[in-house]
Amino acid sequence: MTDFLGLAVAIAREAGDMLLAKRPARPEAVDTKSSRTDVVTALDRASEELIRDRVRAARPGDAILGEEGGHTGGTETEQGRVRWIVDPIDGTVNFMYGLPDWAVSIAVEVDGEVVAGVVNVVPRGELFAAARGAGAELFRDGLPPLRLRCNTGVPLSQALIATGFGYQAGRRAVQAEVLAHVLPKVRDIRRGGSCAADLCSVAAGRVDGYYERGPEEWDFSAGGLIATEAGALVGGLRGGPPAASMTVCAAPGLFEDLRGLLAPLDPERDA
Numbered sequence: 111m112t113d114f115l116g117l118a119v120a121i122a123r124e125a126g127d128m129l130l131a132k133r134p135a136r137p138e139a140v141d142t143k144s145s146r147t148d149v150v151t152a153l154d155r156a157s158e159e160l161i162r163d164r165v166r167a168a169r170p171g172d173a174i175l176g177e178e179g180g181h182t183g184g185t186e187t188e189q190g191r192v193r194w195i196v197d198p199i200d201g202t203v204n205f206m207y208g209l210p211d212w213a214v215s216i217a218v219e220v221d222g223e224v225v226a227g228v229v230n231v232v233p234r235g236e237l238f239a240a241a242r243g244a245g246a247e248l249f250r251d252g253l254p255p256l257r258l259r260c261n262t263g264v265p266l267s268q269a270l271i272a273t274g275f276g277y278q279a280g281r282r283a284v285q286a287e288v289l290a291h292v293l294p295k296v297r298d299i300r301r302g303g304s305c306a307a308d309l310c311s312v313a314a315g316r317v318d319g320y321y322e323r324g325p326e327e328w329d330f331s332a333g334g335l336i337a338t339e340a341g342a343l344v345g346g347l348r349g350g351p352p353a354a355s356m357t358v359c360a361a362p363g364l365f366e367d368l369r370g371l372l373a374p375l376d377p378e379r380d381a
């Protein structure tokens with residue numbers, strides 16, 4: 111039986127070490143995707159290649175979904191249908207500017223359910239990890255592992271809320287409209303620049319909640335499990351699993367209030 115979390119942690123550490131060693135003083139965008147600000151660097155691709163190589167070597171039958179390389183592989187294995195969901199650098203803009211919130215994010219899904227997740231926030235020396243049903247922990251060099259619990263009992267008006275603004279073209283006006291609606295109703299807003307790290311911040315009680323329109327599976331799968339295992343709820347706006355249309359995360363109570371605040375804004379619209 112493969113220790114999925116152990117393997118994911120080892121690979122996320124190796125990718126993180128490679129990125130720290132190879133990061134130039136000012137990484138440059140080598141390509142753009144959906145918009146001028148939706149960028150990719152050579153090291154996003156190198157990190158994904160490394161992760162794909164290591165997964166294929168250890169588990170040749172597994173499917174891999176990566177932000178840069180899309181979907182590949184996948185056969186039935188002795189442990190079911192296994193899919194690795196990979197963001198080789200979550201927070202590419204922070205990575206380019208030398209800001210400390212960027213992460214390697216790896217989730218492992220078995221038969222449609224995420225069972226393990228690791229978010230290696232490399233510049234901070236913080237590795238967040240969770241296995242389904244076994245809780246979430248923060249690992250730092252020289253310190254004992256820290257069991258994570260999200261904040262509970264925080265009213266919306268006192269809540270510190272993280273958010274993100276996806277880089278897809280044509281979304282800025284609606285993002286600003288949603289923000290203008292939310293900001294007066296909460297304590298304050300944080301835009302850290304890495305969805306995976308934001309979800310880990312909910313897990314660690316560093317913020318009370320998170321919402322974003324636009325995150326994809328590779329952004330929220332690992333961090334979503336870590337937040338869930340720390341006691342938070344993670345879901346879409348109208349029930350169901352987290353979704354690109356809107357992903358919300360907070361402790362029970364605040365989760366419903368945050369969803370209620372966002373629901374009338376119809377974030378399905380683009381502008």
Ligand code: IPD
Nearest residue numbers: 200201202274275276303304305
């Ligand atoms: C982005 C980051 C950002 C979020 C965007 C994501 P990337 O991922 O997670 O915080 O607001 O929606 O696309 O492109 O840096 O991997």
Ligand code: CA
Nearest residue numbers: 148149177202
């Ligand atoms: Ca990206």
Ligand code: CA
Nearest residue numbers: 197200201329
């Ligand atoms: Ca991402």
Ligand code: CA
Nearest residue numbers: 177197199200
């Ligand atoms: Ca990325």
